[in-house]
Amino acid sequence: MRHWTLTYSSQTQALLWLPMILLALVLALIGVHVFDPKARRWTWKALAVIGVGMAVGQPFLALSWVPPEKYMGDTGRILYVHVPQVWMALIALTLNFGASLAFLLKKSWVSDALAEASAEVGVLFGAVGVTLGALWAKPTWGAYWTWDARLTTAAILLVVYSGYLALRKFIEDPEKRATWSAVVGIFAAVDIPVLWFSVKWWRSMHQTQSNPSTVDPLMTAVLRYSATAFLALLAVFIYQRFLVASAKRNEEVALPEALPAVGGTP
Amino acid sequence: MSPDNRNRLIAVGALLVAGAALAFIAFGQIGDNLVYYWSPGELLAQGDKAYGPTIRLGGMVVPGSIQWNEAHTGLTFEVGDDHSATAKKVKVQCDQVPPQMFREKIGVVVEGTYDASHFFKTSRLMVNHSNEYKPPKEGEDPKQWMKSLAEEQQAQR
Amino acid sequence: MNFPSPILAADYVGHVVGGWEYVQGAYGLTLVALLAYGAYLFNARKDRS
Numbered sequence: 001m002r003h004w005t006l007t008y009s010s011q012t013q014a015l016l017w018l019p020m021i022l023l024a025l026v027l028a029l030i031g032v033h034v035f036d037p038k039a040r041r042w043t044w045k046a047l048a049v050i051g052v053g054m055a056v057g058q059p060f061l062a063l064s065w066v067p068p069e070k071y072m073g074d075t076g077r078i079l080y081v082h083v084p085q086v087w088m089a090l091i092a093l094t095l096n097f098g099a100s101l102a103f104l105l106k107k108s109w110v111s112d113a114l115a116e117a118s119a120e121v122g123v124l125f126g127a128v129g130v131t132l133g134a135l136w137a138k139p140t141w142g143a144y145w146t147w148d149a150r151l152t153t154a155a156i157l158l159v160v161y162s163g164y165l166a167l168r169k170f171i172e173d174p175e176k177r178a179t180w181s182a183v184v185g186i187f188a189a190v191d192i193p194v195l196w197f198s199v200k201w202w203r204s205m206h207q208t209q210s211n212p213s214t215v216d217p218l219m220t221a222v223l224r225y226s227a228t229a230f231l232a233l234l235a236v237f238i239y240q241r242f243l244v245a246s247a248k249r250n251e252e253v254a255l256p257e258a259l260p261a262v263g264g265t266p
Numbered sequence: 267m268s269p270d271n272r273n274r275l276i277a278v279g280a281l282l283v284a285g286a287a288l289a290f291i292a293f294g295q296i297g298d299n300l301v302y303y304w305s306p307g308e309l310l311a312q313g314d315k316a317y318g319p320t321i322r323l324g325g326m327v328v329p330g331s332i333q334w335n336e337a338h339t340g341l342t343f344e345v346g347d348d349h350s351a352t353a354k355k356v357k358v359q360c361d362q363v364p365p366q367m368f369r370e371k372i373g374v375v376v377e378g379t380y381d382a383s384h385f386f387k388t389s390r391l392m393v394n395h396s397n398e399y400k401p402p403k404e405g406e407d408p409k410q411w412m413k414s415l416a417e418e419q420q421a422q423r
Numbered sequence: 424m425n426f427p428s429p430i431l432a433a434d435y436v437g438h439v440v441g442g443w444e445y446v447q448g449a450y451g452l453t454l455v456a457l458l459a460y461g462a463y464l465f466n467a468r469k470d471r472s
Contacts, residue, residue: 054455059450064376071367074443079441086356104277107270121460128456135449139442142365146375148302179273186280190288201292203302203324205375210397219399237452237464244467245317 019224026050026232033235044239051232058229067221078136079219084227085129086154088234091115092122093161093192095238100185103178111250112178115185119239121234130154139203149198150206154197157195174252202257219256269415303375307347307354317381324375324394328355332370345374345386358386367393 026047033043062080069076099115102108126233133154134144164184171177199208212220267275270349290296303324323345331344341360346353349371358376368374370392378388 001407009276043361063446063450070402072395072402076448077446078449079399081450085453101277101281104273106460107273124456124460128453132449132453135445135452139445140395143369143392146392149300158380179276183276183280186277186284187287190291193288193470197292198275202300203300205392205394207395207397210399212345214396214398216400218401237460244464 003041012218019228020048022054023224023228023231025067026228026235029232030235035241040239042203047232048236051229051236053234054225054229056062058226061222061225063153066217066218069219072140075136075139078132080222080226081134082132083223084230085125087227088128088230089122089129089157090196091231092118092125092234092238093157093189096122096161096164097189098171099130100189101184103182104186107178109174109178109246109253113242113245114173114247115182116245117177117238119161119164119168119185121179121237121241123158123165125230125234126154126158126161126236130158137205146205148196148204148206149202150204153191153198154194157188157191160191162187174249176258179232274330288419305347306345306356309356309380310354314382318379320376320377320379321382321415323356323358323376323386323388324373325356326353327368327370327372327374328353329370331355341391342385345376356380358391360388360389360391362389362391364391365393367395 023238029043029047032039032151036043036242058080062077063074066077068074069079078100095118096115098226099111099118102111103115133151137146164181168177168181171180198204199206216232285332303322304312306325308324309323325345325347326349327344328344328412329331331342335341341362341364342357344355344357348357360376370397373394373396375392375394376386376388377392380386388419391422
């Protein structure tokens with residue numbers, strides 16, 4: 001049987017800073033990617049290597065290296081995926097808000113493509129995060145789902161942004177699509193701060209946000225590591241999805257005004 | 267108006283509407299209509315008006331109040347406003363096996379009905395987890411103490 | 424260890440949701456979701472370039 005200890009060796013203590021260094025590295029790469037278009041040929045590849053590399057090590061750290069939770073046991077390990085996945089969803093959807101606003105202020109297919117990419121990736125991470133939350137809730141709370149403020153706002157988030165993606169598919173004219181989805185993107189973003197503060201504003205089943213004083217340092221380190229890994233993957237996903245959306249936009253906008261008659265082959 | 271200016275106008279309008287909606291949710295006291303559960307004090311303050319409808323009751327499990335009848339999966343315990351001795355308490359009768367986390371002094375939310383018998387009858391008991399995550403103490407293993415408890419109980423039979 | 428309630432033990436013996444395999448399943452689900460989306464993006468990029 002393995003024995004857990006609350007006193008760490010100095011080597012372990014030094015290791016606890018590693019996730020923050022990796023996070024700084026990932027943030028720096030994202031910064032270079034955003035501000036230096038010429039670097040984009042390699043920054044996303046570097047992020048992909050870091051993201052995949054860290055994701056491979058993540059199950060080892062989260063399922064084996066870090067101690068189980070005192071009361072929840074191994075079930076508590078869902079923390080290291082559920083929480084970062086939802087964080088990434090919120091980051092992506094906040095980016096969607098920024099891109100939506102940017103499009104309305106200054107028409108650009110870049111911000112429209114970015115809005116499309118961030119919404120889709122945000123819904124992916126959000127759906128995974130909420131599913132993991134439900135799986136975690138069953139053994140700890142005793143129920144997969146309950147309509148408290150946090151879970152309700154999370155459900156609203158997924159429904160609204162799925163609707164946003166459906167709207168994008170539904171409108172064929174690129175310009176109308178970009179404008180109206182930008183408006184919807186701004187309205188939908190109201191739910192992001194409401195979801196975040198729901199556990200503070202209302203009584204809920206879901207616990208309030210943890211912070212390093214309520215989480216053991218080893219667990220905090222693994223949580224930060226996991227978040228960094230997912231952040232790198234999030235950046236790669238959004239960028240790749242952005243390239244797909246941009247290519248599609250270029251095709252659409254390059255189309256001649258008068259479409260060929262029915263039956264015409266492209 | 268040029269399309270660019272029209273879009274900017276739309277942006278300002280959308281931001282205003284979104285900001286107003288957010289402010290209304292944050293400061294508009296809609297929380298009063300969005301009560302997820304009642305505390306024992308609030309439930310008791312309702313008097314006989316609380317009898318009948320399905321409601322949620324939330325609070326702390328009072329230490330020493332848990333009684334478990336394994337043969338009939340009958341569980342009774344008291345839910346208090348807080349840990350203090352003077353806290354308002356409500357007796358709860360549950361016909362389900364509670365989740366693993368259930369124990370004294372932990373937060374619970376129960377869904378059910380209250381009536382003149384002054385027992386809150388529920389078949390849905392949920393346990394609140396706090397925002398604290400700690401490893402077991404030196405030498406402890408969560409699985410191990412769950413198992414030892416099971417053995418302890420076997421021995422008692 | 425002196426635990427206040429025997430109910431926990433009853434539940435543990437009775438029906439367990441959670442635990443090791445369950446957590447592995449949750450991690451597996453995450454992995455599948457991320458891999459599937461990665462594969463979808465890879466294909467979409469290939470089609471467009």
